[in-house]
Amino acid sequence: MLGFAACHTEVEFTGPHGPWESGDGWGGKPCSPSEDIIAVRLELGHLLVRAKLITEEQMNEALARQSALGGRFGEHVVSLGFMTEDALNAFIHKTPVEPPTIESTGIDETELLSLLMKLIYTWRLQSNREFADAIKLPAHLVVKLIRIATERKLLYAKGVRADNMAAMNYALTDEGTRWALEALERSQYTGPAPVTLEQYIDRVNLQKITNEVITFQKVRNNVSDLAMEDEMIVQSGPALNSGRAILLYGPPGNGKTTFALRLANVFTDMIYIPYSVTVEGQIIRVFDPSIHVPIKTDEQHGPSILRTDSVDGRWVACKRPFVVAGGELTLDMLDLRYEATARFYEAPLHMKALGGCFVIDDFGRQLVTPTVLLNRWIVPLESRIDYLKLHTGKSFQIPFDELVIFSTNLEPEDLMDPAFLRRLPYKIEIGSPSVTLFRSIVEKECIARGMTLDDETFDHLVYKIQIEKQLDLACFQPKFLLEQVTASCKFMEEPPSLSRRFLDYAIDNLRVKSSVQASAEKAAMSLEERLAGGSRT
Numbered sequence: 375m376l377g378f379a380a381c382h383t384e385v386e387f388t389g390p391h392g393p394w395e396s397g398d399g400w401g402g403k404p405c406s407p408s409e410d411i412i413a414v415r416l417e418l419g420h421l422l423v424r425a426k427l428i429t430e431e432q433m434n435e436a437l438a439r440q441s442a443l444g445g446r447f448g449e450h451v452v453s454l455g456f457m458t459e460d461a462l463n464a465f466i467h468k469t470p471v472e473p474p475t476i477e478s479t480g481i482d483e484t485e486l487l488s489l490l491m492k493l494i495y496t497w498r499l500q501s502n503r504e505f506a507d508a509i510k511l512p513a514h515l516v517v518k519l520i521r522i523a524t525e526r527k528l529l530y531a532k533g534v535r536a537d538n539m540a541a542m543n544y545a546l547t548d549e550g551t552r553w554a555l556e557a558l559e560r561s562q563y564t565g566p567a568p569v570t571l572e573q574y575i576d577r578v579n580l581q582k583i584t585n586e587v588i589t590f591q592k593v594r595n596n597v598s599d600l601a602m603e604d605e606m607i608v609q610s611g612p613a614l615n616s617g618r619a620i621l622l623y624g625p626p627g628n629g630k631t632t633f634a635l636r637l638a639n640v641f642t643d644m645i646y647i648p649y650s651v652t653v654e655g656q657i658i659r660v661f662d663p664s665i666h667v668p669i670k671t672d673e674q675h676g677p678s679i680l681r682t683d684s685v686d687g688r689w690v691a692c693k694r695p696f697v698v699a700g701g702e703l704t705l706d707m708l709d710l711r712y713e714a715t716a717r718f719y720e721a722p723l724h725m726k727a728l729g730g731c732f733v734i735d736d737f738g739r740q741l742v743t744p745t746v747l748l749n750r751w752i753v754p755l756e757s758r759i760d761y762l763k764l765h766t767g768k769s770f771q772i773p774f775d776e777l778v779i780f781s782t783n784l785e786p787e788d789l790m791d792p793a794f795l796r797r798l799p800y801k802i803e804i805g806s807p808s809v810t811l812f813r814s815i816v817e818k819e820c821i822a823r824g825m826t827l828d829d830e831t832f833d834h835l836v837y838k839i840q841i842e843k844q845l846d847l848a849c850f851q852p853k854f855l856l857e858q859v860t861a862s863c864k865f866m867e868e869p870p871s872l873s874r875r876f877l878d879y880a881i882d883n884l885r886v887k888s889s890v891q892a893s894a895e896k897a898a899m900s901l902e903e904r905l906a907g908g909s910r911t
Contacts, residue, residue: 418447418466418579422457427465432456446584466585470577470646470686472512476519479511480570481652483522486511488557489567490519491528494546495554496564500532501541510566510649510687520544528553562716563657568650569688571770574660578773581645581729583694584617588640596636600629601815601849606802610637613800619755619778621795624804626783627850631698631735633804634779638696638731644669645729646689650718654768657718658710658725665726666692695730697723701739708750712765724760727776737782737789744789751778755797806846809836816852823860824870831872838881845884855880 419433428436428451436450443450448466452459473479476486486509493499493508506516523529528550532543546554558564569577593607593614613620614637622630649661669691699707703723711720724732738744754760754774763769780798782789795801807815813832820827835855839845858880863870 418582421576421579422451422465425465427461428456448585466580468580469691470573470689472686473515474512476515479515479567480573481567485652485655486567487519487522487528488553488560489563490516490523491546491550491554492557492562492564494529494544495551495558500543500545502544503541505544508566512687523550561657561718562713563650563659563718565659566649566688568652568657569648569686571651571653571772574648574651575773577646577648577689578728578775581643582617582775583641583729583731583777584615584775586641586643588614593637593640596640597633600632600636601807601811601818602629602633603808603811606633606804609800609802613802614640614777616799617775617777618800619780619798621786621798621801622779622781622804623786623801624783625806625846625848627848628804628806629849630781630783630804631733634731634733634735634781635696635698637779638694638733638777641694641730643694644691645694647692647695647729648689651721653770654764654766656764656766658721659718660721660726661690662721662726665695665697666690667695668692695727696733697727697731698733698735699723700735701741703734703740703742703747705742705746705750710762710764719764722762724754724774724776724778725762725772728773729775731777731779733779733781735781737780738784748790748794752794752797807849809847812836812847812849812852815849816856819852819856820872823856825856825859825872827872831874831877834874835877835881838878839884843881843885851884854884858883 419428419437422428423430423433432451432454436447436454436456439450439454440447448462451457452462476483479486490505490509494505497504497508499505499508502513502516502520505520506513509516509519511519520529524531524544526549527547529544530547532545534542588611590607590611593610594604597607610620610633620637622634624630647661647666649659651658651660708722708724710722712718713720734740734747740747755778758774759771760774761769761771786795786801813827816832816835817827836847839847839851855877859872859876860870862876862879863873
C-alpha cells in the first residue's frame with residue numbers, strides 16, 4: 375500500500391486534535407508542540423477521509439493511481455468508484471457552515487467577548503441585530519455572548535427600541551468600557567470574527583484553482599476580441615490546468631499583460647475568502663475589497679439576528695482573485711505587514727491571491743533585483759507551500775495555491791539562472807505579429823474609426839515601420855498610429871482618413887530620433903538645399 379508520504383514527502387502537518395503519531399496511518403511526520411513551526415496542511419484526500427467520505431485505504435489507492443497515471447486526485451477517486459462525481463463536486467464546492475457552538479469557532483470565548491466589546495464601543499452599536507451584523511456570527515452565539523457580557527456586568531439592557539419592539543437595546547457599563555479600551559490597546563482590529571488557520575487552510579485546499587477544467591474553447595471565448603494566434607492558446611491550456619507558474623516573455627507592446635488578464639478571467643468558480651485569520655492569537659486581515667470581488671448568492675443574504683440560513687458569515691463568496699503587481703513590487707509586499715499602532719497584520723499580496731492568479735508584470739523592473747525576488751519564491755513555487763513569520767518569531771505555513779504569471783519584455787536568461795527557469799515549467803513567447811495578423815489589427819482599428827485601408831497604404835505603413843524605423847511590428851502600433859492620425863484630422867478639420875502625411879507624422883512618434891540620426895537628416899537636407907541652389911545658378 376502506498377502511503378501519503380510517498381507522494382507528498384515535503385509536507386509536515388498536524389491533525390485537528392494535535393500532532394499525528396507516525397504509526398497512525400497518515401504517513402505524516404509527528405510534530406512536537408515545542409517546534410517553532412505551526413504546520414497544518416491537509417490535501418483533498420485527507421479532507422475526504424476526515425469527512426468519512428472515503429477510507430484511508432481508498433485514499434492511498436487513489437494516490438497510487440494518480441502517481442502512476444497523473445491527473446487530478448479527485449478524478450481517480452471517481453474512476454475507482456469510491457465517490458460519484460456529483461458527491462465530489464458537492465464536497466469541493468460546499469459552502470462554509472456557520473459554527474453551532476462557540477467552541478466550534480475555534481476562537482476562545484474571552485477573545486470573542488473582547489471583540490464584541492470593541493465593536494460595540496468603536497461603532498456605537500446598540501441592538502443585538504447590530505452586534506450580529508458586525509461580528510458575523512450566528513444569532514444564537516451572539517445571544518450567548520450578550521448573556522455572558524450581561525452576567526459579567528459589561529453590558530446592561532436599555533429596553534426595546536421604539537421602532538422595533540422585538541429588538542432589545544444594550545449599552546456598555548463602565549466596566550464594559552474599560553474592558554473594550556483594554557482590548558483595543560492589545561489590538562485595534564474591529565472587524566468580523568476571524569477563522570482559525572486550520573479552517574482557512576482547509577478551505578484553500580477545497581477550492582484549489584486546479585479544481586476547474588479549462589478547455590481550448592473556454593480560453594478562445596475569453597480572447598475572442600483579441601487578434602491572437604491559436605498556437606498561443608494551445609500553449610496556455612496545459613499551464614492553466616496544471617496551476618503551475620507561467621512565464622510570458624517577448625518584446626513590449628504585444629499584449630502580455632492583456633493576455634494574462636484574460637487567462638485569469640477563464641476561471642469562473644466561486645470561492646470563499648475569510649475577513650480575517652487568527653494565528654497564535656494574532657489577527658491577519660485577508661479580505662481586501664480592492665482585490666476580492668464579492669458575489670451575491672441566494673445563500674448569502676448578510677448576517678442578521680433573524681437569518682435562518684446556515685452559511686458562516688465570517689466568509690465572503692467571491693470570484694477567484696486576480697492580483698497584478700508591477701514595478702512597485704517589493705519584498706515587504708510578500709510578507710506579513712504588522713501595523714505597530716493597530717497591532718494586527720495585513721496579509722501579503724500572494725496570500726490575498728490564494729485560489730486565484732498573481733501576475734508579476736514588467737518582471738525585472740522592480741525596485742528589488744530579480745535574483746532576490748526569485749529567491750523569495752523558489753521554495754513556494756517548488757513545494758506549493760509558503761512560510762510566514764509573526765513579529766513574535768512564530769512561523770507558520772500556508773498553501774501556495776495560485777497561478778503565478780511572470781510577464782517580461784527582457785531576456786529571461788538575463789533575469790534568472792537555469793535552476794529557476796526549471797521551476798517555471800510553462801514558457802510562452804508572445805512575439806511580434808505576422809504581417810497577416812498585423813493587417814487584421816489595422817483593419818479592425820480602421821473600421822472603428824470609419825477609415826478605409828488599401829493595399830498601397832498598408833504596404834507603405836509596414837515599409838516605414840520595418841525598413842525606415844528599423845522596428846518590429848507590434849500589436850500596439852495600429853491603435854497608437856490611428857489615434858494620432860485621427861487627432862491630426864480633427865485638428866486640420868478634415869474627415870478621418872489615412873492621409874499619407876498624417877500617417878508619417880504618427881510613425882515618426884513610434885521612435886525618438888537619436889542625435890546621430892537627427893544630425894544625419896539635417897546634413898542631408900542641407901546638401902539637398904545646396905544642390906538645388908547650384909542647379910538654379
